[in-house]
Amino acid sequence: MSDLFPALVLREDDGKVAAAVEELRDEDLPEGDVTVRITHSGLNYKDGMVIKGIGRLVRNYPHVPGIDFAGIVEAADDPAYSPGDAVLLTGWRVGEAHWGGYAGKARVKGKWLVPLPDGLTARRAMAIGTAGFTAMLCVAALEDHGLTPEADSGADGDAGDVLVTGAAGGVGSVAVSILSNLGYAVTASTGRAEQHDYLRSLGAARIIDRAELSEPSKRPLEGERWAGTVDTVGATTLARVLSQMRYGASVAACGLAGGANLECTVLPFLLRAVNLLGIDSVMQPTGNRLRIWRRLTTDLPMDRLDALTGEITLEDLPKAAADILKGRVRGRLVVTLPA
Numbered sequence: 001m002s003d004l005f006p007a008l009v010l011r012e013d014d015g016k017v018a019a020a021v022e023e024l025r026d027e028d029l030p031e032g033d034v035t036v037r038i039t040h041s042g043l044n045y046k047d048g049m050v051i052k053g054i055g056r057l058v059r060n061y062p063h064v065p066g067i068d069f070a071g072i073v074e075a076a077d078d079p080a081y082s083p084g085d086a087v088l089l090t091g092w093r094v095g096e097a098h099w100g101g102y103a104g105k106a107r108v109k110g111k112w113l114v115p116l117p118d119g120l121t122a123r124r125a126m127a128i129g130t131a132g133f134t135a136m137l138c139v140a141a142l143e144d145h146g147l148t149p150e151a152d153s154g155a156d157g158d159a160g161d162v163l164v165t166g167a168a169g170g171v172g173s174v175a176v177s178i179l180s181n182l183g184y185a186v187t188a189s190t191g192r193a194e195q196h197d198y199l200r201s202l203g204a205a206r207i208i209d210r211a212e213l214s215e216p217s218k219r220p221l222e223g224e225r226w227a228g229t230v231d232t233v234g235a236t237t238l239a240r241v242l243s244q245m246r247y248g249a250s251v252a253a254c255g256l257a258g259g260a261n262l263e264c265t266v267l268p269f270l271l272r273a274v275n276l277l278g279i280d281s282v283m284q285p286t287g288n289r290l291r292i293w294r295r296l297t298t299d300l301p302m303d304r305l306d307a308l309t310g311e312i313t314l315e316d317l318p319k320a321a322a323d324i325l326k327g328r329v330r331g332r333l334v335v336t337l338p339a
């Protein structure tokens with residue numbers, strides 16, 4: 001590889017953020033103890049926000065976005081890594097507070113890296129990315145709080161459905177795939193009628209229109225419906241879902257695609273012992289990261305992962321960023337860097 005490498009660079013002018021592919025050199029990279037030659041990155045909702053300059057996630061420009069990357073170590077001052085090691089990175093505010101993965105190279109702290117798990121290619125690791133890692137965190141959190149495919153959690157004796165909201169998005173698609181593979185009956189909530197066949201192909205047993213959940217509830221408690229929920233939407237959807245959880249069941253709340261507010265009563269917690277589990281992928285301790293990546297290699301069927309993955313380039317990112325913020329991206333998009 002020549003000294004020059006391509007990168008998507010964000011520059012701010014008069015409060016407006018513009019993105020363009022530029023050529024950078026090693027000496028442009030920020031400080032860190034490991035330099036990685038990046039082969040793949042991915043697109044997440046947060047990348048959309050960063051590229052479009054929404055939410056003041058980036059304070060210093062010029063900036064290289066990309067909250068995930070996978071590649072090969074080129075140089076390392078951290079004894080845990082050597083040149084040639086295959087690694088990946090998600091979280092730690094890389095791509096927000098530190099330059100990220102939309103570039104031929106990145107320089108980061110070694111402690112932020114994870115060795116590429118056995119059985120995963122760099123492309124598949126980035127097809128999973130932060131979104132898929134978060135989906136697995138959600139499923140693990142639900143199980144840590146008692147969810148099993150066999151649990152007799154309903155008054156009528158059946159195990160009950162696990163609900164996934166924002167199901168055709170990145171987190172949602174991976175969550176549907178994992179849960180159905182583990183033997184759960186999955187209800188997928190989506191606003192896109194044209195994605196029903198896609199969601200069934202990932203293993204959804206039932207599909208509901210997201211409008212069913214996005215209207216505020218007239219009552220603090222509705223009929224007990226869900227054995228567990230992975231919620232990527234937040235706002236009135238999360239409030240509505242809380243009022244429909246079965247006794248003792250849990251909601252893993254990881255997203256705000258529908259808004260950041262939450263207006264609800266405490267009655268689901270007090271009268272139905274419902275658990276609201278907060279999920280953060282960014283600052284997860286290394287031990288749990290390794291556990292979650294190991295589970296992804298066994299619990300997420302690779303043929304379904306391939307089926308939910310599309311591919312784009314650095315040049316495609318500004319449009320893809322606008323699309324993901326409008327809820328128009330299906331599943332996951334991998335960004336392939338030039339060799």
Ligand SMILES: NC(=O)c1ccc[n+]([C@@H]2O[C@H](COP(=O)([O-])OP(=O)(O)OC[C@H]3O[C@@H](n4cnc5c(N)ncnc54)[C@H](OP(=O)(O)O)[C@@H]3O)[C@@H](O)[C@H]2O)c1
Nearest residue numbers: 045166167168169170171190191255256257258280281327
């Ligand atoms: N906590 C964490 O660490 C963490 C990590 C990753 C992601 N997240 C968050 O999780 C959410 C999903 O991320 P993602 O990467 O999966 O994004 P995504 O691919 O855009 O998926 C979001 C999905 O939400 C649904 N949606 C969009 N706008 C909506 C609206 N106004 N009302 C109701 N539903 C709407 C759409 O699904 P349908 O078309 O199927 O309805 C969309 O595909 C984001 O809020 C993201 O910030 C959090």
